[in-house]
Each structure stands twice: as C-alpha cells, then as structure tokens.
Amino acid sequence: MNIAIMGAGLSGLACAITLEKNGVQPTIFEKRSKVGDRFVNGEVLLSIFTRPVHDCIASLSEQFGIYLQPVSNIQQMVIMSKNEKAIIEAQLGFTNIRGREEDSFEAQLSRQVKSPIRFHSExxxxxxxANYTHVVLATGDGEYAKKTRNFREDLTVSIKGATVEGTFDRYAVMSWIDYDMAPFGYGYLIPLSEKEANIVIAIPDIPSTRGVELEHLWGPFHQKVQSELSQPLPITDQFQISKYPMGICRSARIGNTFYAGNCFGSMMPFMGFGQYIALLTGVYAAYDLCGLGSYEELTAPLRQSYENSLVLRRAMEQMDNPDVDRIVRMLQGYLGEKLFQTKRLNPLKLASYIMRPYVKYKQGVTT
Ligand SMILES: Cc1cc2nc3c(=O)[nH]c(=O)nc-3n(C[C@H](O)[C@H](O)[C@H](O)COP(=O)(O)OP(=O)(O)OC[C@H]3O[C@@H](n4cnc5c(N)ncnc54)[C@H](O)[C@@H]3O)c2cc1C
Incomplete structure (x- = not known):
C-alpha cells in the first residue's frame, strides 16, 4: 500500500500523523511553497459546535495524539444584532491562528509529521x-469532489477580512448579526494577540444579496467595530474570497479515493466552522486505511452535523433583523447560559430540529 495525500492543510496533515502512528508513511503533495503559505487569519473552535466533545483541544491530544496550542481559551463572546447585545461568559472554546505564521495550526501539525512533503506540487x-494505491483528497475545497461528480454544492459565501492593530482582550471574541451591515451573513472579531485582531465580514451569495458588493459593506463594518471598541483599528493586512463553496460529498470514499476536510464537506454552512471536522476526517481516513474502521461509517455523524447546520443556514436566510434581535435577546438570558454551559446539550442538533418545520414552511411559501 502506498498512499498519496493531496494537500498539506488540517485534514491532510492529521491524516499523515495518524497513518504514521500506525506504521504507514504516506507522501504528501502540497501546491504551495510551504505549509500555510497564505493570508493569516484568526479562527475559532467553539464548543457548542463540537458537541458531544466539549474541549476539542484536549480530545485531539488524548484520543488521537494530535497536539495543538491555541492562541487562547475563549471566556467571553459578545453577540450583537441591530438593536440587541448578548454577552455570554463561560469556557466557550478556543481561538487559533491559520496561515503563514510559525504557530498557525497547519505549521504546528507539520512539525508532528515525519513523512515527506513535496512542495510546489503540480x-x-x-x-x-495512477502512481499510488490510495489517494486522500485534502485540497481544502470541493473542486475535485465536484469534478468527480461526488459533491453537492449548497451555497457559496463571499468573505472579506483584515488584520487590525489595537488593544484586545485575547479571551474575548465578538460577532455581529445585523442584516443592514451584512445581509443574511455576519461579521466577527477574533484577537490574534493583545495587539492584533482579525475582523471579517461574510455574506451568502443568494438571490436576496445579488448586487450587494462586499466592498460597500466593508467601510460601515470597519466603522462599527471601531466605534464598538472606541479605537482607530488601522488595517495592516487584508484578504478577500469570492464565492467560497460549501457543500458535502455524496460518498466519503469512492474506490481508493478518500474525500477529507472541505473535500468531504467539513465546513458547516451555518457559520463556516470546519476546522475540527476537517481534522477528524483526516484521522478517520487514516483509520480506514489502517483497517481500524470504515471511513463512511465513521463520518456518518459528521454528515448529519452538516445537514443540521444547513437547516440553520436556510433559517437565517428566512429571517429579518427583528427575528435576529429576538434570538439575541433570548441568548442574553437564561437560555444563553443553558445553551453554552450545559455540556450534555447539542444546540446545533436541537436548533435544527426546531427550525426544520419553519424552514420548510417558509420555503413552501416563497416557491
Ligand atoms: C476566512 C475563513 C474563516 C474561517 N473561520 C473558521 C473558524 O473560525 N472556525 C472553524 O472551525 N473553521 C473556519 N473556517 C473553515 C476551516 O478553515 C476549514 O474548514 C478547514 O481549514 C478545512 O481544512 P482542509 O484540510 O479541508 O483544508 P486546508 O486546511 O485549507 O488545506 C488545504 C491544503 O491543500 C492545498 N492544496 C490545494 N489545492 C492543491 C493541489 N491541487 N495540490 C496540492 N495541494 C493543494 C492548499 O494549499 C492547502 O495547504 C474558515 C474558513 C475561511 C476561508
């Protein structure tokens, strides 16, 4: 058995680490010049989206021997809608860095890999x-899955982000769900340190946002963050992604090809979280390759999470600002505390169960 992993990102590297632990050495092919050679951005691992696992950093090390150091553990999340604000205080998850930094998640993973990585791969x-017995597709998008007719694309999202300088609390993240600011989308701030943060705005490319230019939304969003923090927040770096696809593969494995990470469908349509699932798909593909389980069966719960998340995304598209205000008002009280603090509760599953009839009704009304 000789295994090629296409892509040295989260899923590809997690797969390589797990294969090596089981005595198999793959070859990794990476198109860029080094691991994480792209824009720097802050990401989060929120425990409400990784349930039943509450502390995914601990779980990755204890269960799978994958060691990651986040930037911080999140102790506060501020959620703002047009007229409401909820401040949630609990152990909510972690922030981490992606991209070309020394301590980005992909750089940390690559230091745990012994197998060769062939950079500048074409x-x-x-x-x-043709040259390997098995291929793990881990290229970070659905392109190959689409090409092999194995991908259901559900939506695309356009994203614009920047690194800003200022003074930040690295244990606190902020988010905005205000449809005047980002129609049917959201904005957020994730500190990279006490002196730098990432601010990002994302909108779905749906008929209701046709003609909306991210460029035009950016200025008012930046101003909103500046006024919320009462700081000038000068921009030091920027990125923009148009029509980032989100979808899920029809089969996790076809023949000797494994679809991992975003090629599987790790990115959750509701808010774009995908890191933890990307890592799990890499581990599970390796388990299958080592005869320790069936990839299709191991990924079945991840597929269900994707479908639940899609319901919430569709629900978001049916709401308006007063609806979002109502939800944020509820989150500020008892419900918010319970949702975020009760470890046994799976809010994604519960919310999608509650919202499913609403989405079906609304879609029926509009079609
Ligand atoms: C702006 C943004 C913000 C996000 N925020 C969050 C967040 O806060 N929390 C969260 O959980 N998730 C977040 N995500 C999603 C998360 O980053 C992804 O789900 C996750 O990185 C997917 O991992 P992956 O292994 O599939 O791909 P990646 O980690 O992107 O790795 C893919 C690798 O494949 C390489 N590659 C591509 N094509 C080829 C090729 N042809 N040959 C060889 N190599 C190739 C790439 O260069 C890259 O190194 C965000 C995504 C974006 C875009």
Whole structure:
C-alpha cells in the first residue's frame, strides 16, 4: 500500500500523523511553497459546535495524539444584532491562528509529521491515482469532489477580512448579526494577540444579496467595530474570497479515493466552522486505511452535523433583523447560559430540529 495525500492543510496533515502512528508513511503533495503559505487569519473552535466533545483541544491530544496550542481559551463572546447585545461568559472554546505564521495550526501539525512533503506540487489527482494505491483528497475545497461528480454544492459565501492593530482582550471574541451591515451573513472579531485582531465580514451569495458588493459593506463594518471598541483599528493586512463553496460529498470514499476536510464537506454552512471536522476526517481516513474502521461509517455523524447546520443556514436566510434581535435577546438570558454551559446539550442538533418545520414552511411559501 502506498498512499498519496493531496494537500498539506488540517485534514491532510492529521491524516499523515495518524497513518504514521500506525506504521504507514504516506507522501504528501502540497501546491504551495510551504505549509500555510497564505493570508493569516484568526479562527475559532467553539464548543457548542463540537458537541458531544466539549474541549476539542484536549480530545485531539488524548484520543488521537494530535497536539495543538491555541492562541487562547475563549471566556467571553459578545453577540450583537441591530438593536440587541448578548454577552455570554463561560469556557466557550478556543481561538487559533491559520496561515503563514510559525504557530498557525497547519505549521504546528507539520512539525508532528515525519513523512515527506513535496512542495510546489503540480501533480493532478489523476496522476496520483495512477502512481499510488490510495489517494486522500485534502485540497481544502470541493473542486475535485465536484469534478468527480461526488459533491453537492449548497451555497457559496463571499468573505472579506483584515488584520487590525489595537488593544484586545485575547479571551474575548465578538460577532455581529445585523442584516443592514451584512445581509443574511455576519461579521466577527477574533484577537490574534493583545495587539492584533482579525475582523471579517461574510455574506451568502443568494438571490436576496445579488448586487450587494462586499466592498460597500466593508467601510460601515470597519466603522462599527471601531466605534464598538472606541479605537482607530488601522488595517495592516487584508484578504478577500469570492464565492467560497460549501457543500458535502455524496460518498466519503469512492474506490481508493478518500474525500477529507472541505473535500468531504467539513465546513458547516451555518457559520463556516470546519476546522475540527476537517481534522477528524483526516484521522478517520487514516483509520480506514489502517483497517481500524470504515471511513463512511465513521463520518456518518459528521454528515448529519452538516445537514443540521444547513437547516440553520436556510433559517437565517428566512429571517429579518427583528427575528435576529429576538434570538439575541433570548441568548442574553437564561437560555444563553443553558445553551453554552450545559455540556450534555447539542444546540446545533436541537436548533435544527426546531427550525426544520419553519424552514420548510417558509420555503413552501416563497416557491
Ligand atoms: C476566512 C475563513 C474563516 C474561517 N473561520 C473558521 C473558524 O473560525 N472556525 C472553524 O472551525 N473553521 C473556519 N473556517 C473553515 C476551516 O478553515 C476549514 O474548514 C478547514 O481549514 C478545512 O481544512 P482542509 O484540510 O479541508 O483544508 P486546508 O486546511 O485549507 O488545506 C488545504 C491544503 O491543500 C492545498 N492544496 C490545494 N489545492 C492543491 C493541489 N491541487 N495540490 C496540492 N495541494 C493543494 C492548499 O494549499 C492547502 O495547504 C474558515 C474558513 C475561511 C476561508
């Protein structure tokens, strides 16, 4: 058995680490010049989205021997809608860095890998399949899954982000769900340190946002964050992604090809979280390759999480600012405390169960 992993990102590297632990050495093909050679951005691992696992950093090390150091553990999350504000205080998860920084998640993972990584790779999937017994597709998007007719694309999202300088509390993250500011989307601030943070705005590319330019939304969003923090927040770096696809593969494994990370469908349509699931798909693909389980069966709960998240995304598209205000008002009280603090509760599953009839009704009304 000789295994090629296409892509040295979260899922590809998690797969390599797990294979090595089981005595198998894969070859990793990465198109860029080094691991994480892209824009720097802050991401989060929120425990409400990784349930039943509450502390995914601890779980990754204890269960799978994958060691990651986040930037901080999140102790406060501020959620703002047009007229309401909820401040949630609890152990909510972690912030981490992605991209070309020394301590980005992909850089940390690559230091745990012993297998060769072939950078500047121009190898195609077809070439790898011809030369290796198994291929793990971990390229971070659905392109190959689409090309092999194995991907259901559900939506695309356009994203604009920047690194800003200022004074930040690294244990606190902020988010805005205000449809005047980001129609049917959201904005957020994630500190990278006490002196730098990432601010990002994202909107779905749906008929109701046709003609809306991210460029035009950006200025008012930046001003909103500046006034909320009472700081000038000068921009030191920027990125923009148009029509980032979100969807899920139809089969996690076809023949000797494994679809991992975003090629599987790790990115959750509701708010775009995908890191933890990307890591799990890498581990599970390796388990299957080592005869320790079936990839299709191991990923079945992840597929269900994706479908639940899609219901919430569709529900968001049916709401308006007063609806969002009502939800944020509820989160500020008893409900918010219970949702975020009760470890046994799976809010994603529960909310999608409650919202499913609403979405079906609304879609029926509008079609
Ligand atoms: C702006 C933004 C913000 C996000 N925020 C969050 C967040 O806060 N929390 C969260 O959980 N998730 C977040 N996500 C989602 C999360 O980053 C992804 O789900 C996760 O990184 C997917 O991992 P992956 O292994 O599939 O891909 P990646 O980690 O992106 O790795 C893919 C690798 O494949 C390489 N590659 C691509 N094509 C080829 C090729 N042809 N040959 C060889 N190599 C190739 C790439 O260069 C890259 O190194 C965010 C995503 C974006 C875009």
């Amino acid at each position: 190898e195609t999937y077809e070439q790898l399949l």
